[in-house]
Amino acid sequence: DTGVSQNPRHKITKRGQNVTFRCDPISEHNRLYWYRQTLGQGPEFLTYFQNEAQLEKSRLLSDRFSAERPKGSFSTLEIQRTEQGDSAMYLCASSLVSGGSSGANVLTFGAGSRLTVL
Amino acid sequence: AQSVTQLGSHVSVSEGALVLLRCNYSSSVPPYLFWYVQYPNQGLQLLLKYTTGATLVKGINGFEAEFKKSETSFHLTKPSAHMSDAAEYFCAVRAFNQAGTALIFGKGTTLSVSS
Numbered sequence: 001d002t003g004v005s006q007n008p009r010h011k012i013t014k015r016g017q018n019v020t021f022r023c024d025p026i027s028e029h030n031r032l033y034w035y036r037q038t039l040g041q042g043p044e045f046l047t048y049f050q051n052e053a054q055l056e057k058s059r060l061l062s063d064r065f066s067a068e069r070p071k072g073s074f075s076t077l078e079i080q081r082t083e084q085g086d087s088a089m090y091l092c093a094s095s096l097v098s099g100g101s102s103g104a105n106v107l108t109f110g111a112g113s114r115l116t117v118l
Numbered sequence: 119a120q121s122v123t124q125l126g127s128h129v130s131v132s133e134g135a136l137v138l139l140r141c142n143y144s145s146s147v148p149p150y151l152f153w154y155v156q157y158p159n160q161g162l163q164l165l166l167k168y169t170t171g172a173t174l175v176k177g178i179n180g181f182e183a184e185f186k187k188s189e190t191s192f193h194l195t196k197p198s199a200h201m202s203d204a205a206e207y208f209c210a211v212r213a214f215n216q217a218g219t220a221l222i223f224g225k226g227t228t229l230s231v232s233s
Contacts, residue, residue, distance in 0.1 A: 004161065033220055040127070042208050042223035043162070056220070091161065106152075107221060109161035 004110035006092050012116045013082055020078045021113040025094030032075050033107060034067055035091040036060065043091055049075060050097070082117045089114050120145045120211045124224035132232050137181075137196040139227045141209030144190065151192040152210040152221060153183055162208065168192060179203070204231045 005024040013019050025032050030051050035043035046065070047057045051072035061067075064082075069075040079086055093107040125140040143149055150169050154162040166177025173185040183194045192209060206228050210221040 035220075035223075040225065042122075042124075042210075042225045043221075045220035045222070048220055058220075093162075106164050106167065107162075109154075109163070111159065111161045 004092055004094055004108055006090075006110040006113045008113060009111065010114045010116075012118065014118050015084060016081055018078065018080045019082055019115060020076055021090050021092075021115075023075045023077070023092030023094075023110060025074070025092070026096075026108055027073075029094035029096045029108070030072070031095045031097050031105070032069055033093040033095075034075070034077050035093065037089040037091055037112070038087075046077075079115070082115075084117045087115055087117045120149060120222045122209050122211050122222055122224035124207075124209050124227050126227055127225065128228045128230070130230040130232065131199045133201055134198050137194070137199045137203065137229065139194040139207050139209075139229065141183075141192045141194065141224060142190050143192060143209070143211045145211055149211045151183075151185060152212075153177065153181070153192075153194050154208045154210060154223075156206045156208065156226075158205075165194070165207075199229075199231045201231050201233065204229055 007022050033048040034046040037043045045058050046061050047067050049069040052069050064080045067077045089112040091112045093109045095105045095107045097105045121144045123142045152167045153165040155165050156162045165181050166175045168175045168185045176182045181196045206226045208226045209224045212221050
């Protein structure tokens with residue numbers, strides 16, 4: 001178990017370009033979450049998946065953002081037509097939720113992908 | 119809906135001194151509460167969590183937190199600070215009956231430890 005892996009760790013792009021981040025969760029985890037963290041703020045929820053199904057999306061996830069988890073394993077987060085306000089750390093987390101599990105399931109976070117939009 | 123307020127964006131202590139990081143939550147249903155720590159260039163790491171049962175929860179690295187329903191608080195403490203405790207700390211909440219929903223985080227408290 002190598003933990004949650006995120007790539008790339010850093011991305012610098014020009015405004016208007018598209019960027020894609022990848023997250024590889026812990027292999028046995030069925031839940032995968034995306035968060036955004038800006039300077040001086042806590043992580044803000046964007047979206048999450050149960051296996052390949054995207055079950056919840058935050059209002060922060062504008063139509064320029066799209067996330068997929070096609071085979072229920074790795075996930076991608078794409079940002080189209082980037083804006084300077086998209087500059088942030090994008091965090092991925094995963095967890096295992098079984099049938100009888102409650103909200104106590106613990107999220108394991110990756111180190112994040114830092115996006116800078118010039 | 120749930121929310122978290124962390125009082126004090128920055129706390130400074132001397133090595134060996136008591137660490138107290140404050141967290142108040144808002145939840146219309148019984149909450150599950152978490153403290154995470156984030157070191158520079160690393161992901162968030164779970165320190166401890168409160169689910170049900172004992173209200174005093176012990177975590178890693180000598181940290182503990184007490185759930186006080188009457189005060190809607192979940193403050194994080196450590197009796198004696200180490201230099202290695204310098205990091206950013208986040209309190210988070212989730213409703214107990216919403217296993218699939220995301221954690222809601224506070225804005226974080228940066229802990230500085232001086233020698």
